[in-house]
Amino acid sequence: MNNALRVQIGTALVLLLLALLIGLLAALSYSFPALGALVSFKHLRPAHVSAALFWIITGATVGVVHYRGEVWRSSTPSPYHKAFVLLWIVAVVAILFAYAGGRFGGREYWEFPPVIGLLILAAWVLLLVDHLRAWVRRTPEPPLYVWMWTTGVFFFLLTFIEQNLWQIDWFRQTYVREITVQWRSNGAMVGAWNQMIYGTALYLMTRISGDDALARGPKVFLFWFLGLANLMFNWGHHIYNVPTAAWIRHVAYGISMLEWIFFINIIRGFKAKLGEYGRHKKGITYRFLVSAELWVFLNLFLALLMSIPAVNRYTHGTHITVAHAMGTTIGINTMILLGSFTYMLGMDREERGKRWLGVGLRIALFGLGAFWLALLIAGAIKGWRTTALGITDHQRVMRPVNAVLEYFVASGAVLALGLGIVAVVLLNRLLGSWRRHQACLHQEDQANWK
């Protein structure tokens, strides 16, 4: 592992810790309005969301760059990669400072002044160039995970540019066009980082099982195409209630329903998975990956229901949407990324750290389960009161919901504790690996002098 990659992993883990800390503060400011007067929710929410998003995206790029190096047998960082890491860190720091100074100006989830987006754009172009150079030189018949990393890197750039089209007046001439472009890009961008992260999960599964056939053959590619079609066309479920062209709604509904195929496939493979679990359950990386699979199952079922417009009428704009987002970003993305980091840092060979990771994982899963259920219950109450009972007054709608949200805050604290333990253990190991690397360099220098 080279130093540029170490810095990238360290940045990702620090962002995860920041997301947990700011998330806790935001939850407390929600529960205790007196605290909210000191640190405003308007500042905390975007800082929490950006730290979480950048943890996921940075972690996804770590997987692409590191495992690509393993596949193509190259561990030397290119100047493109080093420049990417540098620009990326400058962009993240600039965003957090902008929020702290109360300077907003973007869209939901990307609420920083749009000029900072230029840094992200430049960084990503470098990452894409670096990736394509390696692709062209080394891959005659790539396995599926290489396709997934490549489409992920490419679509992130495409959707990031699309997300910024609102700065041209024509794209916000009508609110229908404005919201369509915004949610089309946001929805597809989630698909883009999922491609990178699921590619990493697939790569790790081939390494753990020693079976490269998992990433080759027509069936796995057919499923990938189905996933890609979802990335491209199912974004319409975000805006079912907006009077867009009807085809957007119908196509999104139709494509979403194809996901039942994934769901049935998961159930069909369940018995085989149990056998696999018996063989690999002592490996910490495998335990993180299996946890992610459990959340894929739960979240896919929820997503399938929410994608039916008649059901979406009750869930849209409620905490059920947040449950879905948290299940995906924490249960699936974060679990895979943490599993990937444990593999990179060789945690299976380090007994004490591995034990603490196991403790952190169990606490995080318990916290996440409670957190997810609380959001589902809160969302169900809100959806029922607004849609079935037709209550329009926000305070009245929220009265019974607020009691459930206290339980949500408590479970969030447990979740943060579990993930915090995992992140600290990994950071500690990363620091140790850097120190050992520096000591080796020092010894080499001394040997050269002699």
Next chain:
Amino acid sequence: MWKRYVLAGLVVAYAFGTWSAYRGEHDAPVADALVFEGMATWQAQNCVACHQLFGLGGYLGPDLTNVISDAGDARVRTFVKYGSGRMPAHPMSAEELDGLVAFLAWVDATGTSRVPEHAVHWTGTYVLDP
């Protein structure tokens, strides 16, 4: 080889979908300069951290899609200037407030955030008036 054909087919469909989605088929009201100013204020004040439009945004405050037709612009102006309950006061110039109200009125004229029961088709999808 078949993989390349499927991939190419998806990319072509995506490009066509992009063009159709951007072009749109709707008669929503067109924004003027005041609406654009109001949109800039909405973004600069980060209203989306707490409020939703068409069910998209934060969860602390109410959805504001149809706040102008439900509450009237005078009430909106009072809420923004002086705050209410958990909502802090947002001091801003008269021009900024005019822009913000124009922006919310523009959003309001686009449609309703809640889908009426009669718009739900038996197949589970919606049939909305464009």
